[in-house]
Amino acid sequence: MILHDNETKIDFLNNEAIAKTIITMxxxxxxxxxxxxxxxxxxxxxxxxxxxxxxxxxxxGDVLCLKFNGWRFQGFEDAKIALIEGIVxxxxxxRSLLTKAGxxxxxxxxxxxFLKLAKNGVGLAWFMHTGIPTPGQVHSVTSxxxxxxxxxxxxxxxxxxxxxxxxxxxMIKPANADTNVPKxxxxxxxxFDALLKKAGIxxxxxxxxxxxxxxxxxxxxTLEAIRLFIFTSQTAFVIAADEAMIEYAVRKHFPDLPDTxxxxxxxxxxxxxxxxxxxxIPALGETETRIYVTLLLVGSSLGDDDADFQKLIAEARERxxxxxxxxxxxxxxxxxxxxxxxxxxxxxxxxxxDQIAPILAHGTxxxxxxxxxxxxxxxxxxxxxEGRGFGDxxxxxxxxxxxxxxxxxxxxxDQIASAAAAAPDGKCSDLNALETRAGTxxxxxxxTTAAAKTSESADDxxxxxxxxxxxSICEWAAIEPKIGDVDLRPYLFVAKDKxxxxxxxxxLGKLAIVAQQLLGPKISVQGMAGQLKLLxxxxxxxxxxxxxxxxxxxxxFDTSPSGVDGLVVLVTAHPTLESSLLDxxxxxxxxxxxxxxxxxxxxxIRDGSNKARLQQIVERWSxxxxxxxxxxxxxxxxxxxxTNR
Numbered sequence: 001m002i003l004h005d006n007e008t009k010i011d012f013l014n015n016e017a018i019a020k021t022i023i024t025m026x027x028x029x030x031x032x033x034x035x036x037x038x039x040x041x042x043x044x045x046x047x048x049x050x051x052x053x054x055x056x057x058x059x060x061g062d063v064l065c066l067k068f069n070g071w072r073f074q075g076f077e078d079a080k081i082a083l084i085e086g087i088v089x090x091x092x093x094x095r096s097l098l099t100k101a102g103x104x105x106x107x108x109x110x111x112x113x114f115l116k117l118a119k120n121g122v123g124l125a126w127f128m129h130t131g132i133p134t135p136g137q138v139h140s141v142t143s144x145x146x147x148x149x150x151x152x153x154x155x156x157x158x159x160x161x162x163x164x165x166x167x168x169x170x171m172i173k174p175a176n177a178d179t180n181v182p183k184x185x186x187x188x189x190x191x192f193d194a195l196l197k198k199a200g201i202x203x204x205x206x207x208x209x210x211x212x213x214x215x216x217x218x219x220x221x222t223l224e225a226i227r228l229f230i231f232t233s234q235t236a237f238v239i240a241a242d243e244a245m246i247e248y249a250v251r252k253h254f255p256d257l258p259d260t261x262x263x264x265x266x267x268x269x270x271x272x273x274x275x276x277x278x279x280x281i282p283a284l285g286e287t288e289t290r291i292y293v294t295l296l297l298v299g300s301s302l303g304d305d306d307a308d309f310q311k312l313i314a315e316a317r318e319r320x321x322x323x324x325x326x327x328x329x330x331x332x333x334x335x336x337x338x339x340x341x342x343x344x345x346x347x348x349x350x351x352x353x354d355q356i357a358p359i360l361a362h363g364t365x366x367x368x369x370x371x372x373x374x375x376x377x378x379x380x381x382x383x384x385x386e387g388r389g390f391g392d393x394x395x396x397x398x399x400x401x402x403x404x405x406x407x408x409x410x411x412x413x414d415q416i417a418s419a420a421a422a423a424p425d426g427k428c429s430d431l432n433a434l435e436t437r438a439g440t441x442x443x444x445x446x447x448t449t450a451a452a453k454t455s456e457s458a459d460d461x462x463x464x465x466x467x468x469x470x471x472s473i474c475e476w477a478a479i480e481p482k483i484g485d486v487d488l489r490p491y492l493f494v495a496k497d498k499x500x501x502x503x504x505x506x507x508l509g510k511l512a513i514v515a516q517q518l519l520g521p522k523i524s525v526q527g528m529a530g531q532l533k534l535l536x537x538x539x540x541x542x543x544x545x546x547x548x549x550x551x552x553x554x555x556x557f558d559t560s561p562s563g564v565d566g567l568v569v570l571v572t573a574h575p576t577l578e579s580s581l582l583d584x585x586x587x588x589x590x591x592x593x594x595x596x597x598x599x600x601x602x603x604x605i606r607d608g609s610n611k612a613r614l615q616q617i618v619e620r621w622s623x624x625x626x627x628x629x630x631x632x633x634x635x636x637x638x639x640x641x642x643t644n645r
Contacts, residue, residue, distance in 0.1 A: 012291075012292050012295045012296065012299075012313070012316070013045055013048075013284065013288070013292060013320075013368060014288075014317055014320035014321070015045050015048060015049050015052070015281060016052055016317075018038070018049055018279055018281065019049050019052035019053045019056060020052075020056065021279070022036055022038070022049075022053055022238060022279065023053060023056045023057065025277065026063075026203065026205060026236050027063075027203075030062070030063070030202045030203035030234060030236075031202075031203075031233055031234055032233065033229070033230055033231055033232055033233055033234075033235050033236065034236045034237075034276055034277065035226065035230055035236070035237045035238075035239065035274060035275050035276055035277075036236070036237070036238045036239070036275065036276070036277045036278070036279065037238075037239050037240075037241065037243075037271075037275035037277070037278040037279065038050065038238060038239070038240040038241075038279050038281065039240075039241065039242065039243050039278055039279065039280045039281070040242065040280060040281035041242060041283070041367060042212070042242060042367075042369065043367050043368055043369020043370055043372075044281045044283070044367060044368065044369075045281055045368050046209070046240035046241070046242075046281060047209050047210070047240060049240065049281065050067070050207045050209055050238065050240050053065070053205070053207060053238060054067065054207060057205060062201060062202040062203065063201065063202065063203045063204075063205060064090075064091065064094055064095065064199070064201045064203075064204050064205070065205045065207065066086070066087060066090040066091070066094075066204070066205070066206050066207070067206075067207045067209065068082075068083055068086050068087070068206060068207070068208050068209070068222075069208075069209050069210050070082070070083070070208065070209075070210060070211055070214050070218055070219065070222040071209075071210040071211075071213040071214050071218075072210075079214070079217075079218045079221035079222045079225070080221040080222065080224055080225040081112070081225075083208075083222055083225040083226070084112060084225050084228065085112050087204075087206060087229070088108055088109070088112065088192075088195075091195065091196075091199055091204065092105055095199040095200065095201065104191070104194065104195060104198060105195070107191060108188075108191050108192065108195055111187065111188045111191060112188075185228065188228070189228070189229075189231070189232055192229070192232055193232055193233065193234075196232070196233075196234050196235070201234070202234060203234050203235075203236060204234060204235050204236070205236045205237075205238065206229075206235070206236070206237050206238070207238050207240070208222065208226070208237060208238065208239045208240065208241075209240045210240070210241075211223075211239060211240070211241040211245075211246060212241045212242040212245035212246060214249075216248065216249035216250075216252040216253055217253070219241075219245075219246060219249040220249055220250065220253045223246075223274060226239070226274065227274065230274070239275060243271060243278075246271055247268060247271060250270050250271065283367065284361075284367075284368070285323055285324075285361075286358070286361040287319075287323040287324075287327065287328055288320060288323050289357060289360055289361035289371065290328035290329075290353070290357040290358070290361060291316050291319060291320060291323075291328050291329055292368065292371065293353050293356070293357040293360055293371065293375070294316075294328065294329045294334075294349075294350065294353040294357065295312070295313060295316055295329075296371070296372070296375065297346075297349035297350075297352060297353050297375075298312065298334070298338075298346045298349050298350070298353075300349070301345065301346045301349050302338075302342060302345070302346065306342075308337060308338045308339060308342055309338070311337040311338070312329070312333075312334060312337040312338060314337075315329070315333060315336075315337050316329060328357065331343070331350055334346070334350060352396055355396060355397040355400070356375075356378070356396060356397060356400040358479065358480070360374060360375075360400070374400075374403065374407065377403065378396065378399060378400055378403060381394075381399060381403075381494045381495070382394060382396060382399065382494075384494055385490065385494045388494075390490050390493075393487075393490040394490050394491060394494060397480075397481050398481060398483050398486055398491060399491055399494070401476075401479055401481065401483055402416075402483065402488070402491050402495070403495075404476060404479070405476055406495065408472075408476075409472060409473060409476060412467070412473055412476070414516070415463060415516050416428050416431055416488070417488070417492050417495070418512050418513070418515075418516045419431075419463075419512065419513045419516065420487075420488040420489065420492060421489065421492055421512070422511075422512035422513060425487060426487035426488050426489035427484070427485060427486065427487060427488065428484060428488065429484075430463050430464045430467070431477075431483065431484040432482075432484030432485055433464055433484070434464060434467050434468065434473070434474075434477045434484065435477045435478075435482045435483070435484045436484070437468060437474075438468070438473075438474040438475075438477035438478045463513075463516070463517050463520065463524070465524065465527075466520055466521070466524045511535075511539055511542055511543050511546070512546070514528075514531070514532070514535070514543050515543050515546040515547050515550075517566070518543065518547050518563060518566025518567070518569070518570060519547065519550060519562050519563045519566060520562070520566070521562075521565075522565040525565050525566045525569050526565075526569060528566075528569060529569055529572065529573055532569065532570055532573040532574070533573045533574075535573075535574070537574065537576055540570060540573070540574040540576075540577060541576075541577065541580070543570060544567065544570055544571070544574075544577050544580055544581075545580075547563045547566055547567055547570070548563075548567065548580075548584050550563055551563045551564065551567075551584075552587070557588055557589065557592055557593050557594060557597070558592055558593075558594045559594050559596060560594065560596040564596075567581060567584065567604075568581075568600065568601070568603060568604045571604040571605075572603050572604050575606065575607065578604065578605055578606070578607055578610045579610065579613075581601070581604055581605065582605070582610060582613050582614060582617065585597065585601075585614070585617050586617055590621060590624045590626065590627055590630060591626045591627060592627070593621075593627060593630050594629075594630070595629055595630060595632075595633035597621070597630070598618055598621060598630070598633045598634045598637045599633075599637055601614060615638070618634045618637055618638055619634070619638060621634035622634035622635040622638060
């Protein structure tokens, strides 16, 4: 079962209401030019709304609905010309009346060809002044001539190739010297308006999709092309895009706006002037998510065209009208819609929906694409476990809860995974305590006073204390099922596509938990001093090397990496590791080393000879030529080091 992430005309989300509203608005005044926006986050269902709009106009002979996807043209040709030419091509192809208007169509394509030449900018101005085409223009016209020879029917005329070539030559004759871009744009609009009337339609609706997938330059070019049409009567544009991405494109296109204007304000004003009526697709709530997951899973089993499944969709839509008052699709409702036989066939899907829909409602924040991707990844991992022979050891609800942490709280997942992989029974004891505490404490009471926290966490380890202080982690822990008392090793093994938790870390045994804790925030690791002193010297050395390796593998040293504070606390508890800490400092790359490295070692480096070595390291940093900030900080720190020594 793989869920396809393509736009669809089948509405599982009740977004048809948005499509119907837009269609009604467009039909009220078809003679007026208008631009509407369908906004929503990545994966919210914008493309599907456009599909529904197109389907809604399918039987209306007075309306011609054309689709344009700027992302598909990106990198192949000029986006502005692609949109303009695509609209005219679609108009000519779909309306047979225009085949009798050969001269009019031919003139329209000539104007498009002129706009293509206008891309040459300075070259066009030079030609208009001298009547002599530039080499770039000659190349453009030659390419254009080749296109005419390859497809002379594009000009909707029966004239021979010789005549068509003459039309192209006319474009670079000095006789055209009185032609200019502003005049040609005005004439293009007038010619397009006449072409619409000749086509015998009351309204042209252009659906523009995937602008937020385009590079900023492509997105802006497409919007600029739309501006060419927005004052043309009988023309409507429906633009599907995430406003934040379009605002970003505008800011990138106009990077030098004055501070008084502000790039963000300008971007919003630009979008608001272009799009007169915005529609925003709302995120799914918990009930809506549960219904959506059920329909996805049942549809994947029966097929979207199944007549009984259509009955279930109709029932779902009724419930989606008032999601705050209605419940999700229960087994009785599904059985009534599908009948006993088909309901039995999809029983496994219903069980899966009941198990994971609440988890998805919590974790994906109601984003349809994230729900589909999550479901696909979940089912794929289950299939891999079955293929490797341990499918019975992997329960989908437990896997789903773990994958939520992996996807949305990766640091938590890493801590749980490292501890479980190192434990003899594959369980994470801190997770068991977390779920018990989070499940019995309402969210409103999780914020307690500092004194209460101190009393409550007196017996807690640093990791558990950190988890309990995070509202998002507590919310995740409260989700059913409880997994703290589950052997998680099969689940971690099937998650090896991202990280192997059974490699070197597992050799540390219980020390892996300590190493993972030392990668935490400073406030957490400072409370581990007593625990670290209980380690034997060889154990402390193992933990140091594990943390050092983790830090170095990240390769990011502009700011203090996670784990540095842990090394300081560990070395303070075990002075025999001072030389190992100095080896770590000497191995740091100076070209992108932040100023954090020059100070903060006094509590860990206390031996006299080691202090002298630290001073030598800082002195070397003060002489670097590839990092001015490090050089300045190290120079300032040398005086302090000499004094303390």
